[in-house]
Amino acid sequence: MDTSILDKAIVFAVKAHQGMERKGKGFPYIVHPMEAVSIAATMTNDQELLAAAALHDTVEDTGVKYSDVKREFGERVAQLVETESDIVVNGKTEEESWQLRKSIAIDQLKAAPRDAKIVALSDKLSNARAIYRDLREHGDEVWKLFHVKSKKQHEWHYRGLVKALSELEGTFAFEEFADTVDKIFKR
Numbered sequence: 001m002d003t004s005i006l007d008k009a010i011v012f013a014v015k016a017h018q019g020m021e022r023k024g025k026g027f028p029y030i031v032h033p034m035e036a037v038s039i040a041a042t043m044t045n046d047q048e049l050l051a052a053a054a055l056h057d058t059v060e061d062t063g064v065k066y067s068d069v070k071r072e073f074g075e076r077v078a079q080l081v082e083t084e085s086d087i088v089v090n091g092k093t094e095e096e097s098w099q100l101r102k103s104i105a106i107d108q109l110k111a112a113p114r115d116a117k118i119v120a121l122s123d124k125l126s127n128a129r130a131i132y133r134d135l136r137e138h139g140d141e142v143w144k145l146f147h148v149k150s151k152k153q154h155e156w157h158y159r160g161l162v163k164a165l166s167e168l169e170g171t172f173a174f175e176e177f178a179d180t181v182d183k184i185f186k187r
Helices: 004-016 031-040 047-055 066-073 075-084 094-111 114-145 151-164 172-184
Strands: none
Touching: 004 031, 004 047, 004 066, 031 047, 031 114, 047 066, 047 075, 047 114, 066 075, 075 114, 094 114, 094 151, 114 151, 114 172, 151 172
16 A cells, blocks of 8 residues: 555644644644544545545644645645635634634535545544543533634534535444534533
């Protein structure tokens, strides 16, 4: 198995996220993209998809640009990373644009190809696991870590993601994601 593109993506992501801490967690940010790679690997052995999972936050959260990812990893990987990157709404704060950004992301995911859904599910399941762990340890204080602090808004978002990613139903990752979302929001 040729893992050269994944190996290169992991090194690239480690460098891009160097010195970053996962929001309020006290551990290196790179742990999250590596967990996303691990989750994606339960659904595919496609090395470009796994590379995109490793790189999924580089454009959104670091100084890396879409063109950098395209140059280093090719059009397909760059497109997968771009599909998973949050949009920017000019003239609005993250809080003010949150509902709009999440609504657009859900709609884009519904229409996205299966490959993009695998990358997205890998990220979202890692996030949901972290929220569930924090919720068990800290209760509803967990929502204070986010720009938008409303549990109801997060529930709307995560339940929308479950619907948008339902094409992956039957995979262990999707079933864990749907179950974790239910646990977080106690349904």
